[in-house]
Amino acid sequence: MPKIIPFRAVRPTRDKVSLVAARSYESYSKKGRKFRMDRNPYSFLHIVNPGYKYQKEITGKKTFTLVRNRYQEFKEDNIFIQDEQPSFYIYKIIDRDDRVFCGLIGGASIFDYEDNRIKKHEDTLEDREELFKEYLDTVGFNAEAVLLTYPDNDAITAIINKVIEERAEYEFTSTTRDTHYLWVLNDPKSVATIQEAFAQMPQLYIADGHHRSSSSYLLAKEHQKNDPAYHEEATYNYFMSYFIPESHVQIYEFNRLVKDLNGLSKEEFLISLDTYFRIENRGVTTYKPSKKHHFSMYLDGEFYSLYLRKSNYNFENTLEALDTQILYKTILEPILGISDLRNDDRIAYAGGKKDMMYVKNVIDKGEYAVGFGMVPLTMDEIKTIADDGFTMPPKSTYIEPKLRSGITIYEF
Known part of the structure; x- marks a missing residue:
């Protein structure tokens, strides 16, 4: 049954998280990206758009090493730190319409992906999979979590509700008026309870991130062949995911x-x-x-x-x-x-x-x-399509929540 793991996230210091956090690169217009980067030297956009440093548009595979370099500079400047203990991260969003999304960030297993315990409902493009696999291999980190859904679970909800009574590690409001919270969860008993609850589920479903998960899988299979010290718990055998109960998913057409x-x-x-x-x-x-x-x-x-x-x-x-x-x-x-x-x-x-x-x-x-x-399609329709082994036409669902990039980073 599905195995999920805590991990040692690389993440911004508390005082800079609101400056670092960014929407996905593609969601900005070219003008919008430049506006933000001109005014905010801490934005994660500086990492994923490394040519800005040289005022030059750089595209394709040549950007991958530069992304890695910008990322290392953020770490060297102590904009990013890495947690000492493997942890789950409770991530909560309250949007401007007062809708609440709350789930756990952790690592999902590529073996569960391979064995269809993590179910898909969309086709992926082979050339895009290969390109993103090469990107991940070069930069050595993943900053955008795959969105995985699970059936609402009382044990997991009880732990989350207890933790979020405490002060959040992060709390900030974006310019779109969405408020983001993050708590670090590394209590051994709670971690074990969460893992056991997921282990009892028959499967999880990909809501968003089919290419990210498939590329992570391809990269893991490549490392398994080439790594002389290979073992099943290697970090590349997991990919960062945001596990969210089905009742918290918002689906648009x-x-x-x-x-x-x-x-x-x-x-x-x-x-x-x-x-x-x-x-x-x-x-x-x-x-x-x-x-x-x-x-x-x-x-x-x-x-x-x-x-x-x-x-x-x-x-x-x-x-x-x-x-x-x-x-x-x-x-x-x-x-x-x-x-x-x-x-x-x-x-x-x-x-x-x-x-x-x-x-x-x-x-x-x-x-x-x-x-x-x-x-809009429903969650039940998505699950049925995945269970029946079909794939939907592209762009069948627009799913929220959309997490900010750069808040938790998974290194492998």
């Missing part, structure tokens, strides 16, 4: 945006949709679906509701019943000619709080021709 109608006129396109959908013009009133198998569409300045004609569509398995798969099978591929959802530059995705008003705005600007919205 990813809306779809398509640049053109594949040579069809508006009227021809609507007629093509009629095969699988009952269509209603909602005019300029924003429409957001509230049920499975109902979709919203924005086209030529108007909103439409699309209700699936279930008599014309077969639910052959759990994958075929997913709304993201239905949209792909009935519209994106056969009508709009988009078969490669990952690499076709005619399609884009708007996740999280980029709702149908965002879709409307970018279409009205002429950037896209049509947009589609749906209700």
